[in-house]
Amino acid sequence: MSYTEATLQLLSPAGSLVESDSTAEYLPFIEQLGDGRLREFHRVMALTRAFDMEGTYLQRQGQMGLWVPSLGQEAAQVGSGFAMRPQDHIFPSYREHAVGIIRGVDPVDIVRLLRGLTHGGWAAAEHGNFHIYTMVLGSQTLHATGYAMGITLDGKAGTGDPEVDEAVITYFGDGSTSQGDVNEALVFAASYQTPELFFLQNNQWAISVPVSRQSRTPLYLRAGGFGIPGIQIDGNDVLISYAASRKNLEETRAGGGPRFIEALTYRMGAHTSSDDPTKYRADAETAHWAALDPIARFETYLRSRGESDAFFTEVKAEAADFAADVRRRTLELGVPAVDAIFDTVYSEPHPLIDEQKAWLANYEASFSEAEGA
Amino acid sequence: MPGLESLPMAKALNAGLRKAMLDDPQVILMGEDIGTLGGVFRVTEGLQGEFGVNRVLDTPLAESGIVGTAIGLAMRGYRPVCEIQFDGFVYPAFDQITSQLAKLTNRHEGGISMPVVIRIPYGGHIGAVEHHQESPEAYFAHTAGLRVVSPSTPHDAYWMIQDAILSDDPVIFMEPKSRYWPKGEVDPENRGQPLHTTAVARVGSEVTVLGHGAMVSVLLQAADIAAEEGTSVEVLDLRSLSPIDYGPILDSVRKTGRLVIAQEAPGFVSVGSEIAATVAERAFYSLEAPVLRVSGFDTPFPPAKLESVYLPDADRVLEAVDRALAY
Numbered sequence A: 001m002s003y004t005e006a007t008l009q010l011l012s013p014a015g016s017l018v019e020s021d022s023t024a025e026y027l028p029f030i031e032q033l034g035d036g037r038l039r040e041f042h043r044v045m046a047l048t049r050a051f052d053m054e055g056t057y058l059q060r061q062g063q064m065g066l067w068v069p070s071l072g073q074e075a076a077q078v079g080s081g082f083a084m085r086p087q088d089h090i091f092p093s094y095r096e097h098a099v100g101i102i103r104g105v106d107p108v109d110i111v112r113l114l115r116g117l118t119h120g121g122w123a124a125a126e127h128g129n130f131h132i133y134t135m136v137l138g139s140q141t142l143h144a145t146g147y148a149m150g151i152t153l154d155g156k157a158g159t160g161d162p163e164v165d166e167a168v169i170t171y172f173g174d175g176s177t178s179q180g181d182v183n184e185a186l187v188f189a190a191s192y193q194t195p196e197l198f199f200l201q202n203n204q205w206a207i208s209v210p211v212s213r214q215s216r217t218p219l220y221l222r223a224g225g226f227g228i229p230g231i232q233i234d235g236n237d238v239l240i241s242y243a244a245s246r247k248n249l250e251e252t253r254a255g256g257g258p259r260f261i262e263a264l265t266y267r268m269g270a271h272t273s274s275d276d277p278t279k280y281r282a283d284a285e286t287a288h289w290a291a292l293d294p295i296a297r298f299e300t301y302l303r304s305r306g307e308s309d310a311f312f313t314e315v316k317a318e319a320a321d322f323a324a325d326v327r328r329r330t331l332e333l334g335v336p337a338v339d340a341i342f343d344t345v346y347s348e349p350h351p352l353i354d355e356q357k358a359w360l361a362n363y364e365a366s367f368s369e370a371e372g373a
Numbered sequence B: 001m002p003g004l005e006s007l008p009m010a011k012a013l014n015a016g017l018r019k020a021m022l023d024d025p026q027v028i029l030m031g032e033d034i035g036t037l038g039g040v041f042r043v044t045e046g047l048q049g050e051f052g053v054n055r056v057l058d059t060p061l062a063e064s065g066i067v068g069t070a071i072g073l074a075m076r077g078y079r080p081v082c083e084i085q086f087d088g089f090v091y092p093a094f095d096q097i098t099s100q101l102a103k104l105t106n107r108h109e110g111g112i113s114m115p116v117v118i119r120i121p122y123g124g125h126i127g128a129v130e131h132h133q134e135s136p137e138a139y140f141a142h143t144a145g146l147r148v149v150s151p152s153t154p155h156d157a158y159w160m161i162q163d164a165i166l167s168d169d170p171v172i173f174m175e176p177k178s179r180y181w182p183k184g185e186v187d188p189e190n191r192g193q194p195l196h197t198t199a200v201a202r203v204g205s206e207v208t209v210l211g212h213g214a215m216v217s218v219l220l221q222a223a224d225i226a227a228e229e230g231t232s233v234e235v236l237d238l239r240s241l242s243p244i245d246y247g248p249i250l251d252s253v254r255k256t257g258r259l260v261i262a263q264e265a266p267g268f269v270s271v272g273s274e275i276a277a278t279v280a281e282r283a284f285y286s287l288e289a290p291v292l293r294v295s296g297f298d299t300p301f302p303p304a305k306l307e308s309v310y311l312p313d314a315d316r317v318l319e320a321v322d323r324a325l326a327y
Helices: A027-031 A035-060 A074-082 A097-102 A107-115 A139-153 A180-192 A219-225 A238-256 A283-290 A294-304 A309-331 A351-372 B009-023 B047-051 B063-075 B091-101 B137-141 B154-166 B215-228 B246-256 B271-282 B304-310 B314-326
Strands: A089-091 A168-173 A196-202 A230-234 A259-264 B005-008 B027-031 B056-058 B079-083 B117-122 B147-149 B171-176 B183-186 B199-202 B207-211 B233-237 B240-242 B259-266 B292-296
Touching (some): A035 A097, A035 A294, A035 A309, A074 A097, A074 A196, A074 A294, A107 A309, A139 A168, A139 B091, A180 A196, A196 A238, A219 A259, A230 A238, A238 A259, B005 B154, B009 B027, B009 B047, B009 B154, B009 B183, B063 B079, B063 B091, B117 B154, B137 B171, B137 B271, B199 B215, B207 B215, B207 B246, B246 B259, B259 B271, B292 B314
Parallel strands (some): B207 B259, B259 B292
Antiparallel strands (some): B199 B233
16 A cells, blocks of 8 residues: 555655645644754764664674564654653554654663564663563553553543643554454444554554565544544655644544544564565565665755755764664673573562472572582 | 451452441552443442542443553552452453553562552352352462462451552452352451461361462361261361461371362363462372362363362362272
């Protein structure tokens, strides 16, 4: 599914601003942005891509069991990521590295997850309310909806005070839209009129299965069936991603009920490092989307506004340093203490777990005694 | 509750839920038909009227949605109590219970707790249609991160539901639906024993019989019959299926030398199997006979007119008691 007449876009693939009746209501959000914020969009997209490439290299060198690239989806993530307020909560899937970086997640914590050192990696409360990744597709959309129901029960949406009102944004993909949980989340969100933005990154592929197998209808149209306003945007256009997310988050935070954005983008890389997309994707398709690269497009736009070479050179150097720092710190990572297996299964003491922990300690000690003897 | 009162279990649970909601404003109830109707078994009757629609939520008809949103609410600081309408309807929520709820504390390296209670009316004896009479406790007892309990009396139901709600860990609360209606004394002043403990329901000396939920009344009936025949049977009420409190079980087996475990659930890979293996490991020299199991058959729960054949009754328990004594 590529762009259609319904696809909202502020920046053309050629990198120039598009003005149309359908996007007029989104333009003010862009006009408010200063040069500094626009540079920040580019900077975070570039850092994320450098991190992403480094992730692939580290995996190929055996430093991670798996890498999950976000390559190509930077604009969808950076635009929506910067549209949130500090008090908003994010329930990601597992590919939202750019949003995590915006909200203060250390990329090495994402590495720790994929290196096999933890099943989580960070505490949302200390990292911009960016919740940990969820590997079962779509499960997190229900957690997001429950959290948003809690905001409503707490009276923290629709007060009219932008410092008080909160919203939730949940990320999911085109494959996930076939999951029962995503559909149940949409039902609950509509029923309880949650302050919540469903942000679908339609990257066209669920591993090897094209989105046409998931849906015979454009996915944003499904939202209407749940009673939730839905729009489709050009997910490789960071400006519309930002503006549409800002507008919809403001509406939902103000008590307007849930919103749904389908961002059309493309998974330029493999599903994960274990995947081989050459087995199922045509070269023509990847070439088509390569021409729509979100970072190149935005760079063209910034240059057209007079951004200097020096800025891009500087960001390039910073991105290289960023990736090098991730590499250096990845190679320094240790292995967690064995007790970690047992210590956090339950919040309260549990005799069976305690017993097994003690057994393992004795078992291991028996070897050192034997060695000593 | 004013004081000592004779109540059916359904009303004892209602009183326990009400007390928990009065004690903590973060406690909320969620489920299908639990508000206006008061639940298909009326366990939540009157609570929406008293506490309002923001604390007793008539949810859309989607079990995964109920548990999944309860997880989000728990992350927000609430203590949700979910009702699954019938045992056989819990499976649509299986991923949210076993892969999400059970593992989120671990996934967060202990950084968050998941104080969610899932109430499941379970078991047979009520002549209902398919999916309405099952005993799925083994699935949950098998899953790390969950706690599983089951009361057998109104008094325990009143206190155990409150203790389950106080737990910072997720608790699967198996309610023996065939015991919803018989009355029993509930003492709101005497908390009784801790949640995760095995109780001695009847003292005896020759054979120990063990079960949980509705099975306990069958075991007590069997013990009465055995006593008339001159055999002294000790009855244990398991109460907690995960973790299992082995102390009283091992004490009893060391005294009687014989153990019969009864359960409505199929016996293959069951809670009873786990207890049998552990008792064999830990009380081998005290055993005068192999540990025997009396279970539902390893078939689907049969159509209601055949359920009395499927469900262990006092006779089947006594048959196993006789076999244990014959060793």
